[in-house]
Amino acid sequence: MDATYDAWAGPTVGDLGELVVLDRIVRRLPAGSPLLGPGDDCGVVAAPDGRFVVTTDMMVHGPDFRWAWSSPEDVGWKAAATNLSDVCAMGAVPSGLVIALAAPQDTPVAVLESFADGVRLAVDALSPGCGVVGGDLSTSATFTVSVTAFGDLLGHDPVLRSGARVGDVLAVSGELGRAARGLTRLFHEGVDAAGEPSRAATLASGADADPDVARQRRPVPPIADGPLAATTGATAMLDLSDGLAIDAGRLARASGVTLSLEAALDGAVLDEVALHGGEDHGLLATFPPDTALPGGFRRIGVVLDRGDADLVRGGVAVPTTGWDPYADWDGAAG
């Protein structure tokens, strides 16, 4: 357990053993209404469409979160929210989650209970009725969470990143840049004199109460807008996990088009942080030109014939390269 999170006391997972810990966690997780929940070799989930979508994402203490900056409840929220976001980005409605978690033996059980609370709060807020149908509890020197999420396509085709057509409208749903602004503030003000993440510094600086920091800790992806986009005829869609520019580049290359941002959006509406900041988990989608954009989608550009660049803004290419977890992360400084 990170020394900066010594607010968490009480018996550890090593003290209580797997069965007691499991029981205490499972009762706090969202149950949903699966055909079969946790307790057998597998859970059973309904797939009325005859197909299901599936995504998986692992969060590791150090590169993906730090106890100095995020509470266990924050980590539970984020683990659920990011996976739900990938499900909705296919146009699917979330139908279930499984969670594998490995914690050091000296982790207070209260940390795992709080993590479970975060998962439940996120599901209740973002996709009520989606239950945790199974999981695995392990021990590790490094606190690690792996969430896998499923979704039902409701009879329509999955919305791929490769379907954008020339003339389509480019639209976005959800917030842009807030999570990145929050993370930047934590990196600048939530550190000690040696530059290490520090809970005390985060509290003393006021960063702890910053609404953008809250968004970094607990992203609020527009889950309902995913299936809404699919039923409205979206031609392509993806989850904005790494930033608008990077993810727009992925959509452009997969579809063989160039995306052009409205010149009118320059400045305050689509500034550099909104363009390059990740982890907001909004949705980027393309729609046929005459579509009344559904839900929270707003127009930010158009789809052009493939040119030299993936993404342009006022005729100028926008870089669409980005963060690489292996190349850019210094484990020792993490």
Place this chain on the structure above:
Amino acid sequence: MDATYDAWAGPTVGDLGELVVLDRIVRRLPAGSPLLGPGDDCGVVAAPDGRFVVTTDMMVHGPDFRWAWSSPEDVGWKAAATNLSDVCAMGAVPSGLVIALAAPQDTPVAVLESFADGVRLAVDALSPGCGVVGGDLSTSATFTVSVTAFGDLLGHDPVLRSGARVGDVLAVSGELGRAARGLTRLFHEGVDAAGEPSRAATLASGADADPDVARQRRPVPPIADGPLAATTGATAMLDLSDGLAIDAGRLARASGVTLSLEAALDGAVLDEVALHGGEDHGLLATFPPDTALPGGFRRIGVVLDRGDADLVRGGVAVPTTGWDPYADWDGAAG
């Protein structure tokens, strides 16, 4: 990277970056024939039954495997095999896998390639046609793999551990005790003078060539026998992951019965290792009394009215408690 596995050289994941590493791994994984494979926000899997079963299992370097004793290919095999086993224990046919993997930045890419080879070899041997439909690649101080597997029920009900009825035949499929014998040999002969796992000692002792050690590294669950049991009318079933006695206890308590082992099986056929050794991933099932046992199933006992014990053998209670990953593992000695 564990110093005992320095046979693995070449560029590291940190050297090459996520995209190159992903490309090199994905091409070695079994593709299967999903409706949509890796590369978008989600994969898409067919669920012709209108339901699917799902299980997840995390393997962590230290408590779950050691590079001194297992190659990356062994770890890939075991990660796939154990999850496929849980799917078949519901009576389902495996329909897909997703894999999340976190490796230290100094891990040679060849290790991840070898891991992927192990997954492919296991799937080809145990459940050909089942593909990896998605995944996630992260960085961690601790090598960690999380596999989630799905299966289709082919129109019949899932076989739960709670369905055993008095008078049913108790039967087992797969090997018993071999993986435990292999692990015991590794703990005794595959260690250095300080008792630490040692590749050199494993090789020098001859343990490396022991067929039981091979089973510990690469379990061979009888995957096809799971759906076969379901179509033959099995009333209860579970995967033998923690040992026959422990898992029999789970089935007995869930079903509200006592399981009685045939007295004639005492001794060589069902010795103490077969009874208490885990990780073989065979199947324990109950069938109506007049059933011709399918596939590799053989009779080992009968289902009795619930008595004082979960499991009896010649009228004497057999302990059904077992291994707890938190209570029994010493991380420092792992």
